[in-house]
Amino acid sequence: MYSIEVNNLTKKFGSFVSVDHINFKVKKGEIFGFLGANGAGKSTTIKMLCGILEPTEGDALVGGFSIKSESELVKKNIGYMSQRFSLYNDLSVSENIEFFGGVYGIEKELLKEREKWVLEIAGLQGKEKVLTASLPGGIKQRLALGTAVIHKPGIVFLDEPTSGVDPVSRRAFWDLINSLSESGTTVFVTTHYLEEAEYCGNIILINAGKLIAEGNSKELKSKYLTNTILEIECTPVIDSLSILEKASFVDETSIFGNQIHIIVNDKYTGKEQIKSLLQAKNITVKSIENIIPSLEDVFIHLLEKN
Ligand SMILES: Nc1ncnc2c1ncn2[C@@H]1O[C@H](COP(=O)(O)OP(=O)(O)O)[C@@H](O)[C@H]1O
Ligand SMILES: [Mg+2]
Missing domain, CATH: 3.40.50.300 (P-loop containing nucleotide triphosphate hydrolases)
Incomplete structure (x- = not known):
């Protein structure tokens, strides 16, 4: 076998x-x-x-x-x-x-x-x-x-x-x-x-x-990354990243081209929270979506933890 x-x-x-x-x-x-x-x-x-x-x-x-x-x-x-x-x-x-x-x-x-x-x-x-x-x-x-x-x-x-x-x-x-x-x-x-x-x-x-x-790809996604993960499209992206990194409701951030992925914790109350935080700093928010993590998200998460 x-x-x-x-x-x-x-x-x-x-x-x-x-x-x-x-x-x-x-x-x-x-x-x-x-x-x-x-x-x-x-x-x-x-x-x-x-x-x-x-x-x-x-x-x-x-x-x-x-x-x-x-x-x-x-x-x-x-x-x-x-x-x-x-x-x-x-x-x-x-x-x-x-x-x-x-x-x-x-x-x-x-x-x-x-x-x-x-x-x-x-x-x-x-x-x-x-x-x-x-x-x-x-x-x-x-x-x-x-x-x-x-x-x-x-x-x-x-x-x-x-x-x-x-x-x-x-x-x-x-x-x-x-x-x-x-x-x-x-x-x-x-x-x-x-x-x-x-x-x-x-x-x-x-x-x-x-x-x-x-594990297999499906197991890895469900086993190691259980928190909510969001994909945010906004400009300018680098400024947004540094704002999100400091936010109390954000545990982890990573950047994929012009999008930011964030993993949120229990201080997260909803998409409005992200929008108002970014808009207060003159960031244009195009979209915020809940996403299923990719293996890349899972691996980045694991490598940051270890
Ligand atoms: N012959 C060796 N002598 C000393 N250190 C080694 C030797 N071979 C590999 N290493 C060290 O072991 C670690 C793992 O290397 P390696 O297995 O080649 O990694 P990977 O293939 O994942 O890039 C590295 O830090 C490397 O420098
Ligand atoms: Mg090698």
Whole structure:
């Protein structure tokens, strides 16, 4: 039922705790999102789960094998796309594919077939001889993913696979992740783009090495953010923000373009309260709406609290 079971996993570098006693489980075939800001401990966790970095404390079962005592078996049964994708820029497309086929021990006959499949995934049919360095970022990422799953592993770890590519390529990449998951592969994916969490089944959020939230998108919204949240459109927006930040009925503020989201407390009496406060300071209020929080609202709220 579970592809990954993590138990008190911890990594220390000297006295610095990079990953702090984390626990979670990943179901077979799901897209599991691992979210957190830069430096939160995502890559360190992934490297431990892939059997390439030894935990200081705790253990995990990945595909049924212990990362501590069976790391060689773990490595054979997973695919891993590292943050700086693992492709060699000075090799051609097909040379990269063949190199990774070799790393994962694929026999020659099978390799031809798998190479075709990877080319298809990356949309690189007929471009086998092209130098990898000259590929656009989005295509390179698809090729990196293809080579990471060339041996058709049951579980694949993707470390920020969409960072640094344009939104259209990012969307296309998520379609690719979806099709992998639909064919039964467990996808463990990290991102610091909070909006990408919406594409995942279950999500965990890590901050300074500690897990601070887990659940699916719906659960996260209802479990961690129960106060009323309002969206205010007004000008000038920055002045409004500093007024609202000081208001006694406001707990938290965040800004989304020309809109402000506020989380209110029990001193809040209604929209008139906001209107009169802002209008008294010569702010033009265009609209005030009650909204269902986005995951971004939930995460900002959790990160401010922790
Ligand atoms: N080899 C290392 N030695 C010392 N500190 C490290 C090492 N690797 C990572 N760290 C630290 O651990 C923290 C988490 O890093 P990392 O797992 O790369 O975060 P993320 O992938 O979420 O951005 C950071 O503060 C980083 O500087
Ligand atoms: Mg990282």
